[in-house]
Amino acid sequence: MPMTALDIFKLLAKKNCGECGVPTCLAFAMMLANKQTELTKCPYVSPEVVQQLESSASPPMRTVTVGDLEIGGETELFRHEKKFFNETAYAVVIGDDSDNESIVKRAKKLDAMKYERIGIISGVDLIAVEAKGDAQRFSEVVTLVKENSGLPFVLMSDDPQVAEAGLKVVSKAKPLIYAGNANNCAALAKLARQYACPLALYSDDVDELVSLSEIAKSEGADDIVLDLNLGAKPLRDALEWLTILRRLSVKKLFRPLGYPVMLNLHNGMDVETQAIRAAIGTLKYASLIIFGDLDAARLYPLTTLRTNIFTDPQALIQVNPGLYDIGKPNRNSPVIVTSNFSLTYFTVASDVEASKVPARLLVVDTEGLSVMTAFAADKFTPETIAQALKEYKVAEKVDHRKLIIPGMIAMLKMKLEELTGWDVIVGVKDSSALPKYLKELASE
Amino acid sequence: MxxxxxxxxxxxxxxxxxGATDEEGGTRDRKLLLGGxxxxxxxxxxxxxxxxxxGMEVIDHVGDDYPHIIIDEIGDVIKDPVAWARACVEVYGADFICLKLLSTNPEEANVSAEDAASLVSTVLAQVKAPLIIQGSGDYDKDARVMELCGDAAKGERCLLARAEQDSYKSIAVAATANGHDVVAFSNIDVNIAKQLNIMLTEFGVPADHIVSDPLMAGIGFGMEYAYSAMERIKLAGLVGDKMLQSPMIADISVAWSAKEAYRVDAKLGDERExxxxxxxxxxxxxxMAGANALxxxxxxxxxxxxxxxxxxxx
Known part of the structure; x- marks a missing residue:
């Protein structure tokens, strides 16, 4: 648990010397509690106190930076309790035993596997280069991949010499070193410290994983990712262990396992099995997943699921305001007004689509509020609707001058007609009645 | 350690x-236990x-807007709800069938409640798995459809779907009169899920005859809301809220309302896969959110x- 300013103050020297730049120790403690300054600014603090404060200040699960991605840093078991912070990162393997031409082709392909969906770009996040041979070959292939992709790396080799050959090429891009085990942990941890890169630790056994984590930390590796071989364990055990590890870090504050957890699915499973495990891992507690292979048909749904589950439950999800075509509307098709709360938009859009009447949806910027909430908050007003009508040049796109507004905001009709000169038609109160309503309208 | x-x-x-087997006075070949x-x-x-x-969805009449990827897979039997239901159980191994009587909707084909009940009888006679009988969502028509279908399926312990906050009485009567279970539908809202359970039990539906449907949304279309609503309901039930301890059903057919899931687009990979x-x-x-039936x-x-x-x- 984070300490309060008063807790911290009790541990300070209470000299009020001002050498830290703050006049009193209490003020310094308050700044420390708010993370506005650092303990090192105080010359009189003892090493024991430093340790005590650091461990209390460190979060339940460390946030680890791999390349330009942050993973881990989670604080919850359930997204509704606050939110999940850092999206599960997806890495795909390239083996260094392939020929150079295929390596280049695959690197370019993986780099391009990203999709834009409602304004969010999501796809493959990392390339995991797997060493199958010697240091020289690994170094060549890492260089080749670096030249043909902008994605950050996982460097997969148990041999410290081989791993270092890769690190020499890309250490500045903060690759994840995969993985320290019972034999090589200390050596790889030294490399991780030397090159300031994160280190994955691998063990099939949780107690051994704890020892590895302690060894790595004592060798100076602070940024750790945990692999309990859950990618290969029976699915049921994998889900149980993912849950146990998350509980140990965020509920029990068990420091040796207070790191992001990963799944390595590069073990001969077919693409479908990997995608299923990845979906479960994304929903339940994996911060990084290595795929042996992945196709667009699975990745696109996976990234969609990932965006969903990491959405902040407190934030209102918006779609961009604008004029949206549903079906293939012509110049006489109806124009229907709605809010830009994403669920409202999806519901209305799918009901309009179900009517099979081509139409245009005028999505007004209600700052992500639903129709009634926006009305109550003065975000859905004759003025905001008139503004949207103008901004999205609706008059240029249709020959008629009829605007259908939600039935719940019928009271805006008069004012809106005055403001715009359009005929305002009061539509249905509930979106589910739209198909019937539009069909009737079309037959008139 | x-x-x-x-x-x-x-x-x-x-x-x-x-589902009621002959032990329970029905003719189903299996009894499913949801939850627990x-x-x-x-x-x-x-x-x-x-x-x-x-379970699998069977619709009384498949329209032109039904995804072709499914029609292609199931083939011609999709035109006949009885044959389709039989294929679901015998070929595809469904644990149960959800028969959706969408044609009864007055806005659609307006098939009579009598005809719907006769279809239910035929399905029950020819397909022995447990059955969900789902109306078209038109409150007034559903009242009559559920009355007749519930009667036609007497003793089979079907699930009648769906009771909603504004229209639960007729379906509750149709269920309790004939020994069926009720699907209590709430629109991604934990409070309504609880409220509806209270209303149904106060109205006389035994608590062990209620299954909750908090409305699952497909990925990309509000899945996260549905996911958290279901997860919250499950957690509330586990910490002891008796009115949120019904097993949950999730209708995943909504996933197909996302056209992007099967739009032809080479960049997004094979559309069937x-x-x-x-x-x-x-x-x-x-x-993962706690559904007990899909x-x-x-x-x-x-x-x-x-x-x-x-x-x-x-």
Missing amino acids: VTIPKESWSGKIKEIAF ETTLPFLAFEGKVSRPAI RAIFWEVASALAAL ILRHPKSVTITRKVVDELTG
Whole structure:
């Protein structure tokens, strides 16, 4: 648990010397509690106190930076309790035993596997280069991949010499070193410290994983990712262990396992099995997943699921305001007004689509509020609707001058007609009645 | 040694029987038990888990807008709801059938409640798996459809769907009069889910005859709202809220309302594989959130999801 300013103050020297730049120790403690300054600014603090404060200040699960991605840093078991912070990162393997031409082709392909969906770009996040041979070959292939992709790396080799050959090429891009085990942990941890890169630790056994984590930390590796071989364990055990590890870090504050957890699915499973495990891992507690292979048909749904589950439950999800075509509307098709709360938009859009009447949806910027909430908050007003009508040049796109507004905001009709000169038609109160309503309208 | 953190919950999800065999006075070939777990989904290390049932959707009349990827897979039998239902059970291994009587909607074909009830009788005679009988969503018509269908299915312990806050009485009567269960539908709202359960039990539906449908949304279309609503309901039930302990059903057919799941687009990969995985991923989300029964559309989704459930409960 984070300490309060008063807790911290009790541990300070209470000299009020001002050498830290703050006049009193209490003020310094308050700044420390708010993370506005650092303990090192105080010359009189003892090493024991430093340790005590650091461990209390460190979060339940460390946030680890791999390349330009942050993973881990989670604080919850359930997204509704606050939110999940850092999206599960997806890495795909390239083996260094392939020929150079295929390596280049695959690197370019993986780099391009990203999709834009409602304004969010999501796809493959990392390339995991797997060493199958010697240091020289690994170094060549890492260089080749670096030249043909902008994605950050996982460097997969148990041999410290081989791993270092890769690190020499890309250490500045903060690759994840995969993985320290019972034999090589200390050596790889030294490399991780030397090159300031994160280190994955691998063990099939949780107690051994704890020892590895302690060894790595004592060798100076602070940024750790945990692999309990859950990618290969029976699915049921994998889900149980993912849950146990998350509980140990965020509920029990068990420091040796207070790191992001990963799944390595590069073990001969077919693409479908990997995608299923990845979906479960994304929903339940994996911060990084290595795929042996992945196709667009699975990745696109996976990234969609990932965006969903990491959405902040407190934030209102918006779609961009604008004029949206549903079906293939012509110049006489109806124009229907709605809010830009994403669920409202999806519901209305799918009901309009179900009517099979081509139409245009005028999505007004209600700052992500639903129709009634926006009305109550003065975000859905004759003025905001008139503004949207103008901004999205609706008059240029249709020959008629009829605007259908939600039935719940019928009271805006008069004012809106005055403001715009359009005929305002009061539509249905509930979106589910739209198909019937539009069909009737079309037959008139 | 690491101490394994185990939760011990004071509440338990109710176990609801679905389908009556000859032992219970019905003619089903199996009785499904939905719910009954004492912990979160599949965490067998700390409690009793339950195996979610996997059912398939059958519609009384498939329109032109039904996804072709499913029509192609199922073939001509899709035109005949009885043959389609039989294929779902005998060929694709569905645990149960969800028969949606969409044609009864006065806005659609307006098929009579009598004809709907006769279809239900035929399906029950020819297909022996447990049956969900679902109306078209038109409150007034559903009242009559449920009355006649509930009567036609007397003693089979079907699930009648769906009771809503504004229209639960007729379906509750149709269920209790004939020994059926009720699907209580709430629109991604934990409070309404609870309120509806209270109203149904006060109206006389026994608590062990209620299954909750908090409305699952497919991935990309509000899945996260549905996921959290289901997860919150499950957690509330486990900590002891008796009015949130009904097992939950998730209708995954909504996943197919995402056209992007099967739009032809080379960049997004093979559309058949994509559509199936879209449905499977939505199903996995429902399972992780605590669904006790799933309604799926594509036979391949059923095969894949069943295998996952086998592995998670094995």
